[in-house]
Amino acid sequence: MSPSEALTELSKQAKRLQRTAQYGRKADAIPILRRLIRTQVISHLTLPALYRQREQVQRKHLYRLLAKEAGFDTWEAWRADLKSRMESGSEEVNLGLLYSPMKSSYPNLWFSSVEEARCYTAEHGGQVYAYGEQAVVLALNPFRQ
Numbered sequence: 001m002s003p004s005e006a007l008t009e010l011s012k013q014a015k016r017l018q019r020t021a022q023y024g025r026k027a028d029a030i031p032i033l034r035r036l037i038r039t040q041v042i043s044h045l046t047l048p049a050l051y052r053q054r055e056q057v058q059r060k061h062l063y064r065l066l067a068k069e070a071g072f073d074t075w076e077a078w079r080a081d082l083k084s085r086m087e088s089g090s091e092e093v094n095l096g097l098l099y100s101p102m103k104s105s106y107p108n109l110w111f112s113s114v115e116e117a118r119c120y121t122a123e124h125g126g127q128v129y130a131y132g133e134q135a136v137v138l139a140l141n142p143f144r145q
Contacts, residue, residue: 007082010063010066017065022057038132042061108137110136114130116135
């Protein structure tokens with residue numbers, strides 16, 4: 001998808017995550033709240049305390065969460081990167097990691113660091129995507145071997 005479409009999709013994803021975190025079933029809300037704590041977007045509350053105060057989760061928290069999981073320090077940095085790609089007419093943006101692994105149609109190669117993933121892609125090809133401190137390599141064309 002284009003960088004412009006990616007920004008629109010990120011807004012929709014943040015809105016869905018916020019609604020689920022605030023008003024969703026406990027089984028759906030807890031994983032989102034855990035992600036907020038794990039990425040230190042919200043670091044001053046324990047999981048039980050955050051669950052009790054989950055209506056306090058704001059959209060900005062989810063934007064930060066998505067940015068951190070994509071390998072950026074802040075939402076502002078990721079948004080600036082996407083906007084610069086739009087201005088330069090740059091490559092497509094893959095937001096595949098924002099969705100449930102249950103929707104994955106083929107196995108991905110996971111690495112404990114971005115550096116390891118880059119070494120792999122230098123030899124075998126593929127696209128590196130940071131996910132927290134880990135990285136995943138997606139095949140450029142996963143259906144052609």
